[in-house]
Amino acid sequence: MTLNRKLEESFFKYLSAIVSVLIILVLIHIVYSIIAKGASALSWEVxxxxxxGGFYMGGGGGIFNAIVGSLYLAIGATVLAFIISLPVALFINIYLIKYPRTLIGIRFFLDVLWGVPSIVFGAFGFILLMYMGMRNSLGAGIVTVxxxxxxxxxxAMDEVLMTIPxxxxxxxxxLGSTKTETAFKIFFRQALPGFATAILLAFGRGIGDAASVLFTAGYTDHVxxxxxxxxxxxxxxxxxxLSSPIEEVQNRAFAAAIVLTFIVLIISITARLLYRKK
Amino acid sequence: MTKRLFIDKLSSRWMVLCLSVLLLLPLAIGLGLVIKSSDLWLTHALGSLIFSQDWSPSESQFGFWPFILSSLWVTVVALIISMPLCLLAAIFLTQFAPTWMLKVMRPVIDILAGIPSVVYGVWGVLVIVPLVADIIAPMFHNESLGYSILAGALVLSVMSIPYILNMILEVFRQVPVELGEASLSLGATKWETIKYVFLRKGATGIISAYGLGFSKALGETIAVMMVIGNVVQVPASVFDAGYPLPALVANNYGEMMSIPTYDSALMFGSLLLFIIIITINVIFRYIIYKSEAI
Structure with missing residues (x-):
């Protein structure tokens, strides 16, 4: 009886340890296999x-258009999102703090909104574009993202603001300050390091998303x-x-994947470090 | 003095405006999709749209069943793989492992959650597709090109691990320490404590984490689309190619203007996805809020 209990205990202990190691190994393997495959194609030219001409048939050139396009798009989207997010985050933490039920409702709502897949945002952005009679463009991509x-x-901002006493x-x-002054001069300043993390997280999410920009930003060979x-x-x-059958082109896809992974890793590590300091 | 008050008024208006825009966003999305897909559901019966297997847009036949089924297959298989893994890893990290390990793992998990899905897709093409074609399928005496439901599910399960694991870690963190200590002091082993106290206490939270993981996986587009083969058929086994809803929408937007009501059909696909995911999200988020309130 006691032996069985002990056995069960150590069985699950080791099983769970093995699973944890397995997860880490798989994740390391992801980064490793992409770097191993793409490093050879990564060059200054790319x-x-x-x-x-004939880039997708194995011709020369690089992915400069995509790197710059992605940065423009992600930076634009982050700035725009910040302009919307900051007032909302401050509003629910300053004006709505007296109405806990509404506050919970709004947080609930935001969490649900977070779950909407990016392809749906993309489709919606596309509908708006058609409605306004516009073409795929950087601007449309920025709004959608x-x-x-x-x-x-x-x-993320809300989590930071909640901790302010x-x-x-x-x-x-x-001391006679208005709500706006309290919001921007006290709360904003107090929460600044946390805000930086929130912005970086959103930026990382924005630069990596494909499904929403597929419809809205289009694709081009030029910056x-x-x-x-x-x-x-x-x-x-x-x-x-990667959809190209030519190996040379595929290898360039792996190189591009390294670039993207690298950008995202730098952003999320910076975000962690900023948060740690606080 | 009046200037300060004026600024205060102005900024609070701006705040309310931003909030209302955001609150109206899902409504606008839903409404937009409903209106855009109206060409389809006005001319075709809703039942046949969802349950019919005939898909040929040029003949104006739109049966979404193969896509719905593919989506369900790939998501369910992915969840079956990742659910026990996440739970065991969470148990190990919070209960058995030294504290520094959890401290190291938390940021690692967060960072992994941030890796773009297209990168997971690239990894799937590089590693999982050959794995399924050369090793797993022959093991079950099956022939497969590798681009299959199983490949999609494997990639999806790996992608959903950071997301689900993070939530389960949070669930375990919220179980009061005293409960565990009480159980230990009564002579229960560590595992028995986990089994009878932590898992029971955290059951709602864990189930909600799985539910939210499911809805997240259901909406995943690009990574799945890269490895699943994209063949319109009702998949008979996990080694068959599939064609999930998000992939359908993403793959065909280019040609949708050339065939009548095709664009409505794609918007209808997005609408289905939107409704399913919102519903799942609302249910499980609600369960979480309820359980936190107690």
């Missing part, structure tokens, strides 16, 4: 040139010059090159 990442950003708010009011130009993005560049 990083800094636009695709030349901003809608996609706003719930994430708001919830209520006394601070009351002290600000007692976009204005908001109404279509824009290439890294995820789509990877996807299109």
């Amino acid at each position: 990083l800094t040139q636009e695709p030349k 901003a809608a996609l990442i706003s719930p994430i950003m708001i919830r 209520k006394g601070l708010q009351e002290a600000a009011y007692s 976009p010059e204005k908001l109404s130009d279509p824009a290439a993005t890294l995820p789509l560049s990877i996807f299109f090159q």
Whole structure:
């Protein structure tokens, strides 16, 4: 009896340990296999040139269009999402703090919104584009991705703002400051390091998303010059090159995957470090 | 003085405006999709749209059943793989492993959750597809090109691990320490404590984590689409190719304007996805909020 109990205990202990190690190994393997495959195709030329003629048939050139396009798109979307998210996050933590039920309702709602898949955002963005009679463009991509990442950003900001003691708010009011001043001069300043994390997280999510930009940002071999130009993005560049039967092109997809992974890793590690400091 | 009050008024208006835009967003999405797909559901019976297997847009036959079934297959298989793994890993990290390990693992899990899905897709094409074609399928005396439901499910299960694991870790963290200590002091082993206290106490949370993981996996587009083969058929086994809903929408947007009501059909596909996922999300989020409130 006792032996059985002990056996069961150690069985599950080792099983769970093995599973944990397995998960880590798989995840290391993902990064490793992509680097191993793409490193040979990664060159200065690939990083800094636009695709030349016959690029998808094995011609020369690089993925510069996609790198710049992705950065434009993600930065634009993050800025736009910040403009929407900051007021909302401050509003629910300052104005709605007196109405806990509404507050819970809104947080609930944001969590649900977070679950909406990016392809649905993409389809919706496309509907709007058609409705307004516009073409695929960088601007449309920015708006769509901003809608996609706003719930994430708001919830992340909200988590930070929730930790600010209520006394601070009351002290600000007692000194005669308005709600806006309390929001921007006290809460905003206090939460700044956490906000940086929230912004970076949203940025990372935005730069890696493919399904929403597929419909809205389009694809092009050139670096976009204005908001109404279509824009290439890294995820789509990877996807299109990988669908090619030619090995050379496929290898470039792996190289592009390294670039994208690298960007995302840097962003999320920076975000963690900032958060750690606080 | 009036200037300060004016700024206050202005900024609170701006805040309310932003919030309302956000609150209206899902409504607008739902409404937009319903209107855009109206060409389809006005001319075809809803039952036949969902349950019919005939898919040939050029003859105006739109049966979504193969796509719905593919989506369910790939998501269910993925969840079957990742559910026990996540639970065991969470048990190990919170109960058996030294604390520093959990501290190291948390950021690692978060970072992995942030890896773009297209990268998982690339890994799937590189590793999982050959694995299924050369090793797993022959093991079951089956022939497969590798681009199959199983490949999609494997990639999806790996993708959903960080997401689900994170939520289960949070569930275990919220179980009061005293409960576990009480059980241990009564002579229960560590495992018995986990089994009878932690798993029972966290059951709702764990089930909700699985539910949310399911809805997340259901909406996953690009990674699955890269490895699942995209063949319109009702899959007979996990070694067959499938064609899930999100892949249908993503793959055909280019040609949808050339065939009549094809665009409505794709929007109807998105609408189905949207409704299913929102419903699952609302149910499980609600369960979580209820259990947290107690």
